[in-house]
């Protein structure tokens with residue numbers, strides 16, 4: 074059955090601030106604009122300007138929104154809400170590896186999608202994008218009638234579901250409410266419904282659905298349902314191709330046998346997973362984010378019941394499958410009555426469902442910014458934090474990744490001070506002579522580190538550059554031991570640089586962040602004392618964002 078939409082009678086126990094907070098978050102997430110003026114949000118949500126301000130203060134403090142000047146934007150912390158659904162349903166973790174294996178075997182894109190009302194929500198994609206203009210992100214919503222999985226899900230609709238679908242189409246015939254698909258060219262004539270119902274009938278009879286260019290010219294897909302241990306359809310797996318390589322018939326012929334085997338393996342994975350119920354302490358599961366101190370710190374500007382409601386939502390991420398009220402209360406440290414009121418509100422808004430075995434978080438949660446955030450790259454995540462760091466320390470700051478024997482700059486914010494060295498995004502510098510390079514080399518497994526250091530032939534870029542094998546080895550080891558990189562005029566005369574690691578959710582150093590300054594600015598000790606705490610804080614914030622966004626999506630290094 075499709076997910077229930079809004080309950081007909083709003084229960085009187087709804088938590089108003091949670092309801093309003095989620096309305097604001099939805100409005101910020103909906104796009105197409107990335108930046109939102111509070112006044113515009115008041116107009117789109119119908120809320121008072123003073124309410125918008127209090128909601129914004131709260132959501133900014135919780136890391137769900139951020140500000141740039143007077144504008145409000147989504148912050149990577151909002152991905153934690155979608156992560157709760159993705160962890161709780163277990164589908165990316167259980168089915169993702171099978172989707173990747175199928176994509177490798179067929180050399181075509183493979184995606185997993187779930188029903189969400191009368192739409193289809195994408196959860197994972199193993200991508201081989203070639204001739205296609207379009208690419209979906211985790212969390213994107215498609216109209217059921219414009220993709221292969223939709224026909225499979227609609228095969229189980231009842232008359233009321235079909236009526237809801239018709240009403241949506243009558244209200245939005247051009248699919249403006251689905252920003253991830255190209256709009257229909259004009260008000261479509263009625264065959265849309267007849268054709269969809271044909272495909273639904275076919276899907277019901279054959280158990281297969283085909284998309285022959287429903288989204289855009291050239292795009293083909295064939296999909297099969299995946300059933301849970303109770304026989305109910307949980308999601309659909311699609312193999313996606315292009316008319317330059319296949320007709321819909323040849324795609325089905327080639328893809329169906331391996332697709333069927335993948336579905337069998339996926340159903341086995343779902344079956345095996347029912348034994349696991351609690352994934353307590355799973356990485357990224359961070360309930361109690363609304364630390365008690367915030368209310369005291371921010372007073373009436375902080376909406377505690379909004380913060381608590383989001384805690385309840387995030388707590389689902391620590392439980393695989395349905396969660397009991399008592400469990401959610403324990404995980405959040407909230408009284409049962411408080412957690413229950415949040416759950417009633419979340420149920421009313423279509424974000425959770427209540428059944429005899431407890432509450433289940435629903436894919437609609439992904440509408441709260443997940444799709445947009447899952448598309449962020451490392452530079453996009455890092456830059457706002459670099460801006461804040463530069464404002465604080467008045468020196469230039471950058472993020473770089475290891476690329477062969479070099480570091481490559483992927484984000485940079487320059488201070489207004491004049492520097493000798495002219496670095497822009499894309500600049501490559503030898504890893505051995507830079508603080509960021511030493512951090513990244515120092516984080517490599519011992520054998521790889523030795524292999525890399527053994528391969529390079531260091532050059533004396535200044536009289537101070539460490540060039541001996543032993544000297545470099547020592548410098549890199551010392552960097553790893555003390556947890557920061559320090560390079561004093563080894564790359565360029567007069568240039569001092571301090572760096573620390575940026576880690577992903579698994580604790581791997583995937584990048585480094587540095588502050589570079591003129592060596593004449595103070596003694597090394599003074600620079601270290603003035604800069605290291607701020608630099609570490611910045612690295613911590615970037616790493617936390619990376620962990621939220623990257624938990625179920627690949628973050629491009631830029």
Ligand code: PHB
Pocket residue numbers: 182183184198208209219220221222284288292293294311313
């Ligand atoms: C996709 O994963 O991009 C996809 C899946 C099914 C479709 C179309 C596209 O019908």
